[in-house]
Amino acid sequence: MDRLTFDYGNMMAPRLSGRGIDPARLDAMADRFSGVVRQVERQREDGTLGFLSLPYETQLVDQIRKFADSPASLFEDVVVLGIGGSALGTIALRDALLPAGWNTLSADARNEEPRLHVLDNVDPRTIGPLLDRLDLSTALFDVVSKSGTTAETMSQFLIVRDRLRAVLPDEEAYRRHLVFTTDPDNGVLRDLARKEKIAALPVPPNVGGRYSVLSAVGLLPAALVGIDIEALLAGARAMDQRCRSDVLAENPAGLFAALQWLAHTEAGAPIHVMMAYGDALYSIADWFRQLWAESLGKQKDLDGADVFVGPTPVKALGTTDQHSQVQLYVEGPFDKTFTFLRLGEHTVDVPIPEIYGDIDALAYLGGHTLGQLLDAEQRATAAALARHGRMNMTIELPALTPHAVGELLMMLEIAAVYMGALYGIDPLNQPGVELGKRLTYGLMGRSGYEDTELPDADPRWISR
Amino acid sequence: MDRLTFDYGNMMAPRLSGRGIDPARLDAMADRFSGVVRQVERQREDGTLGFLSLPYETQLVDQIRKFADSPASLFEDVVVLGIGGSALGTIALRDALLPAGWNTLSADARNEEPRLHVLDNVDPRTIGPLLDRLDLSTALFDVVSKSGTTAETMSQFLIVRDRLRAVLPDEEAYRRHLVFTTDPDNGVLRDLARKEKIAALPVPPNVGGRYSVLSAVGLLPAALVGIDIEALLAGARAMDQRCRSDVLAENPAGLFAALQWLAHTEAGAPIHVMMAYGDALYSIADWFRQLWAESLGKQKDLDGADVFVGPTPVKALGTTDQHSQVQLYVEGPFDKTFTFLRLGEHTVDVPIPEIYGDIDALAYLGGHTLGQLLDAEQRATAAALARHGRMNMTIELPALTPHAVGELLMMLEIAAVYMGALYGIDPLNQPGVELGKRLTYGLMGRSGYEDTELPDADPRWISR
Numbered sequence: 001m002d003r004l005t006f007d008y009g010n011m012m013a014p015r016l017s018g019r020g021i022d023p024a025r026l027d028a029m030a031d032r033f034s035g036v037v038r039q040v041e042r043q044r045e046d047g048t049l050g051f052l053s054l055p056y057e058t059q060l061v062d063q064i065r066k067f068a069d070s071p072a073s074l075f076e077d078v079v080v081l082g083i084g085g086s087a088l089g090t091i092a093l094r095d096a097l098l099p100a101g102w103n104t105l106s107a108d109a110r111n112e113e114p115r116l117h118v119l120d121n122v123d124p125r126t127i128g129p130l131l132d133r134l135d136l137s138t139a140l141f142d143v144v145s146k147s148g149t150t151a152e153t154m155s156q157f158l159i160v161r162d163r164l165r166a167v168l169p170d171e172e173a174y175r176r177h178l179v180f181t182t183d184p185d186n187g188v189l190r191d192l193a194r195k196e197k198i199a200a201l202p203v204p205p206n207v208g209g210r211y212s213v214l215s216a217v218g219l220l221p222a223a224l225v226g227i228d229i230e231a232l233l234a235g236a237r238a239m240d241q242r243c244r245s246d247v248l249a250e251n252p253a254g255l256f257a258a259l260q261w262l263a264h265t266e267a268g269a270p271i272h273v274m275m276a277y278g279d280a281l282y283s284i285a286d287w288f289r290q291l292w293a294e295s296l297g298k299q300k301d302l303d304g305a306d307v308f309v310g311p312t313p314v315k316a317l318g319t320t321d322q323h324s325q326v327q328l329y330v331e332g333p334f335d336k337t338f339t340f341l342r343l344g345e346h347t348v349d350v351p352i353p354e355i356y357g358d359i360d361a362l363a364y365l366g367g368h369t370l371g372q373l374l375d376a377e378q379r380a381t382a383a384a385l386a387r388h389g390r391m392n393m394t395i396e397l398p399a400l401t402p403h404a405v406g407e408l409l410m411m412l413e414i415a416a417v418y419m420g421a422l423y424g425i426d427p428l429n430q431p432g433v434e435l436g437k438r439l440t441y442g443l444m445g446r447s448g449y450e451d452t453e454l455p456d457a458d459p460r461w462i463s464r
Numbered sequence: 465m466d467r468l469t470f471d472y473g474n475m476m477a478p479r480l481s482g483r484g485i486d487p488a489r490l491d492a493m494a495d496r497f498s499g500v501v502r503q504v505e506r507q508r509e510d511g512t513l514g515f516l517s518l519p520y521e522t523q524l525v526d527q528i529r530k531f532a533d534s535p536a537s538l539f540e541d542v543v544v545l546g547i548g549g550s551a552l553g554t555i556a557l558r559d560a561l562l563p564a565g566w567n568t569l570s571a572d573a574r575n576e577e578p579r580l581h582v583l584d585n586v587d588p589r590t591i592g593p594l595l596d597r598l599d600l601s602t603a604l605f606d607v608v609s610k611s612g613t614t615a616e617t618m619s620q621f622l623i624v625r626d627r628l629r630a631v632l633p634d635e636e637a638y639r640r641h642l643v644f645t646t647d648p649d650n651g652v653l654r655d656l657a658r659k660e661k662i663a664a665l666p667v668p669p670n671v672g673g674r675y676s677v678l679s680a681v682g683l684l685p686a687a688l689v690g691i692d693i694e695a696l697l698a699g700a701r702a703m704d705q706r707c708r709s710d711v712l713a714e715n716p717a718g719l720f721a722a723l724q725w726l727a728h729t730e731a732g733a734p735i736h737v738m739m740a741y742g743d744a745l746y747s748i749a750d751w752f753r754q755l756w757a758e759s760l761g762k763q764k765d766l767d768g769a770d771v772f773v774g775p776t777p778v779k780a781l782g783t784t785d786q787h788s789q790v791q792l793y794v795e796g797p798f799d800k801t802f803t804f805l806r807l808g809e810h811t812v813d814v815p816i817p818e819i820y821g822d823i824d825a826l827a828y829l830g831g832h833t834l835g836q837l838l839d840a841e842q843r844a845t846a847a848a849l850a851r852h853g854r855m856n857m858t859i860e861l862p863a864l865t866p867h868a869v870g871e872l873l874m875m876l877e878i879a880a881v882y883m884g885a886l887y888g889i890d891p892l893n894q895p896g897v898e899l900g901k902r903l904t905y906g907l908m909g910r911s912g913y914e915d916t917e918l919p920d921a922d923p924r925w926i927s928r
Binding site: 003005006007008009011012015083084085087088099100101103104105120121122123124125126127128129130131133148149150151152154155158159161162188192209249250252255270271278279280289290293294296297298299308309310312314317318319320322323324325326327328329330331332333334335336346348349350351352353355356359360361362363364365366368369370371372373374376377379380381383384387388400430431432433435436437439440441442443444445446447454455457458460461462463464 | 467469470471472473475476479547548549551552563564565567568569584585586587588589590591592593594595597612613614615616618619622623625626652656673713714716719734735742743744753754757758760761762763772773774776778781782783784786787788789790791792793794795796797798799800810812813814815816817819820823824825826827828829830832833834835836837838840841843844845847848851852864894895896897899900901903904905906907908909910911918919921922924925926927928
């Protein structure tokens, strides 16, 4: 089977007229890298890195298949209530692996699979009308929260529960419209699942939100809409095997991490733009944005010293952002690297007809396809950046298949862990979000948080 | 009428325990700023800054109204073919000012107004199926390109023209499904409009794409779906008047620009995150991203010297990105400022029911609304950033109205021009995108571009 390829030539000084990374510096990483791989293998063994086991969990796949192939197949809408790591992976899988505009297609065009909504915000203007429109009697709600305490998701759950009970007063009936994806033993949702006999799937305790796409968090919604989750996991396994090599030159996640780390710490590029060529790949860039920011943005290193590190991930969309961001990318500061995502093959394509052959500005387009134009623009943009001395690399998926997407997600997750080791920080925690949560609790009047009062706005510094 | 307020207290050193901007440094900008305003007023007079006149073009509004209120009202789908500045403003207006999920609503819920699609990419997987699904006999295509040479938009146009002619062989009929928004006198689309008698609206030559939202580029689609464009322009006029003051403390766009410039050049923050609280405001952050990047990302200053400047704009969405980016924002490097967009009032809201009062982690939510939660999280995030020494400011729209959106767009456009003056660069050009266009032409076989061959990939630096 064709597999993902990763071209990093445009990161290297010989291709960038001296800017970029000296190949000798990359070679010099080899020793340190094999130490990193050994450390990761130890953490695989001791269970610290639970996400590495997910592609091998055949029992979980059976459990999900059983759930997805039974009464769920009767639902017309699947609604995920979740935010951050409980939503981004599912959105990435949906947008990459279902036909575009899935939720607007007829049931026939969807092969009778349900629509898939992911509610990952608490905007009343979005949620109110959507719930008003949904036929709750044919909708399944998947409430995804490891702890069961996420304010946004639990608010949505309270609203949905209330509405479901109003439409389906019978407890047996109501219950069938809910499934919880949560900690296997503890927490609010697990307790409720037990008490109210609601179906529940596990998020392993050693898998954090941003590494959870290949757990039930992402697999259940994917299976419910007919995505081939076995192929997705096979792709992830294939990549995991490639990334067990402690030879840097043979380990794609290792190369990705080593190059990004050198680009940031030695070549002055703290901003990492992931530019997806194709609408279907854009949500993977958004998923990556969480993986990179939460894993690597840290105040403390492993010794507890203040380091305030972390590259800033940015998502971009080609060709669209050529007309929005590329002016800055080409001419602005040399503070960025670019990772392009592209497809080797377009299984859906649209020919551009040969009309207006007498108009120079149009004639060259006819006879090509939109897929060819998209590909040409990606190659042209990568080359233009390189000629302007801007480091960039290109990941090519052979085609838009579950296997290729599984490879890509796994490669990036492993790369995040390697990056954590190179920066000397913990890529698995997120202590910085606690203060905001506490202050929100205070503003919402949660008992025990009365000491979190906010200062008043200062009228000196308000323009009205 | 309530107007937009701008709170920048959390940019200032006294609120950030010494990090951030010294109030004396802001005061010291006053003289220089009044010079900037005088320069902008001269450029308003001499026609360099065409966008400043747009809110006063009553004749254009009449022309658009005439078009929008006539046969167009019979269409069920309006499809904009455009990219970059020809699309981002329209998307921002649609998402901010129409009910959420507009295109999925019934005709009744849309007050019989048409759906609005904006095709701003050339992904065949998106465009092919969409065109297959559309009923072309009730669709209007607005082709938006100032020059009529944009490869992406013209490819779409060729495809659409071919399909329209197949469905509507009668020339009279076919023609009524097209409108061009383009240069008033020159270019490919203007010539075609004349030759094929197709309706056309003007983009003034002195208005660049990223400053064109209040021209026919944004106003025509907005009017076609029932947005109150007069109120939008009234808001823009109100802001323009506020921003004619050469007293920095009274000029909101001036304060915005001065603070951002100080934050970047004196307080070490080259990254400018715009974080919209509410799904409806997110596309404004995306529009802003083009405005900021293309206007300020420049290799040369006005004297032609290499400067390679430009802050990097980043879009973020609250509350969603609290669970994705805030870890980095709070704990990572001190290289960012944050501009929050929020609403003073939620005209659509959803109450959170009071159930599970015995569960501590849920009880505090009941009795509030989703709007209150969204607001509390914004305030909490701003305060948490400030406590961690991170500069941030908050723009509050009194409500989600065309007037308030008009105020906001105009404020940001004027701020971009002020920023250009402060950096000493031209905020109106975009020379950096030319090379990529030339290389694309070469790859697509356009005659005259045979000299743009790309180097082969280097097998040393490919991981397969």
